[in-house]
Amino acid sequence: MSFALYMIGFLIFLAGLIWGASVAGVPTLYIGIGTLVVLGIGIFSAVGRTRGKDPS
Template sequence: MSSFSLYLIGFVIFIAGLAYGAFLLGIATTWIAVGAFTLFGLGMVIGVGKTRARDESPASD
């Protein structure tokens, strides 16, 4: 399993916990969905940035 997959699974669990807490606080389901989708998109962007392979610059001799 790749680092990105593990990161995304952890982030989805984090979002689920926040969504459940928001539900218990009585926040409207529409706003919970908006927040969850926004956080999921943000998590994907951050995950790609943290796990992508870095380009190696050529060594100067």
């Protein structure tokens, strides 16, 4: 799976979380902080899953 495809799916997932948090009444500051943390985790996992294996 390509990095771009993984990130598009993750961004759609993140948008759903943000929307749900705003509907639930979570303050904007906490939504922003949570978004940055989850986005960082998403980038780390996308790089780890799409990175090619190093030759021996």
